[in-house]
Ligand SMILES: C[C@@](CO)(OP(=O)(O)O)[C@H](O)COP(=O)(O)OP(=O)(O)OC[C@H]1O[C@@H](n2ccc(N)nc2=O)[C@H](O)[C@@H]1O
């Protein structure tokens with residue numbers, strides 16, 4: 125690994141939080157000649173996620189641990205190793221502690237890649253490569269703060285004025301492949317998201333969001349009908365707004381207070397033992413005190 129910019133000794137092991145990404149909205153507004161879709165999305169981050177730790181070593185290696193490690197690739201295809209290679213790193217022992225479901229529309233892999241790039245840049249002085257090469261979601265995950273994402277994902281504009289949003293995330297344990305969901309879109313020329321106002325509170329934000337969309341929700345539901353069951357369960361639990369994130373299958377419910385969100389999560393989890401259910405706060409950038417502030 126390259127030395128730090130300051131010339132100070134490189135610390136032995138550095139770690140970084142990789143928060144879950146939630147698309148509060150996801151409008152598909154066009155399609156490029158190469159098949160990638162133009163998006164307009166309000167993206168927030170949760171206070172739960174994975175953790176990437178990097179220690180200097182002679183070769184490049186990855187160990188995947190944690191409750192959601194099952195099924196996550198451990199070889200060169202893992203986005204953490206792809207990120208390290210893209211940054212030109214050849215000597216690092218990386219540990220990925222996995223808490224987010226994979227292929228779930230909450231950017232687990234993209235956020236892991238972004239956290240790897242952040243730890244390499246901010247703690248270890250490695251030059252930042254162009255993140256889009258790792259996936260359309262990686263630029264916004266690099267910012268790891270509330271943002272409006274446009275283009276295919278490369279245009280990331282910080283957004284302020286969102287209150288912290290108490291929420292429940294639910295994944296029914298079915299994974300849907302992102303390309304399959306985009307392929308099933310019935311139209312690709314939807315309207316852009318409305319301009320984002322400042323919100324007095326979580327209810328005002330939920331009210332505004334009701335007038336926006338996730339255009340991938342209908343095609344994902346057609347591929348995985350279980351998504352509809354999750355949305356119904358969240359709606360029945362008293363959420364002010366329910367929607368799918370990204371290309372699914374994870375859905376979120378927004379609540380007006382944390383206690384109600386926690387109670388709803390408990391009820392949904394008890395009734396559906398196979399589901400991944402978590403209460404969280406969305407939109408408060410980086411709850412992890414170990415992390416550095418991120419500049420866009
Ligand atoms: C849909 C979104 C919304 O935030 O989230 P997820 O469902 O993945 O969480 C992202 O755009 C996903 O980003 P990411 O998962 O990094 O996508 P990539 O690896 O670049 O692309 C996977 C595939 O998705 C399709 N794709 C992705 C992004 C985009 N703007 N247009 C597309 O058509 C393409 O078929 C591409 O081959």
Ligand SMILES: Nc1ncnc2c1ncn2[C@@H]1O[C@H](COP(=O)(O)OP(=O)(O)O)[C@@H](O)[C@H]1O
Pocket residue numbers: 196197201202203204220225226227228229230231232233234235236237302370371372
């Ligand atoms: N670190 C990682 N964590 C999760 N999935 C990964 C990782 N690296 C590569 N992948 C692959 O990336 C795909 C997309 O994963 P992920 O980013 O979690 O989902 P999504 O794009 O739906 O938000 C998965 O199918 C998985 O095989």
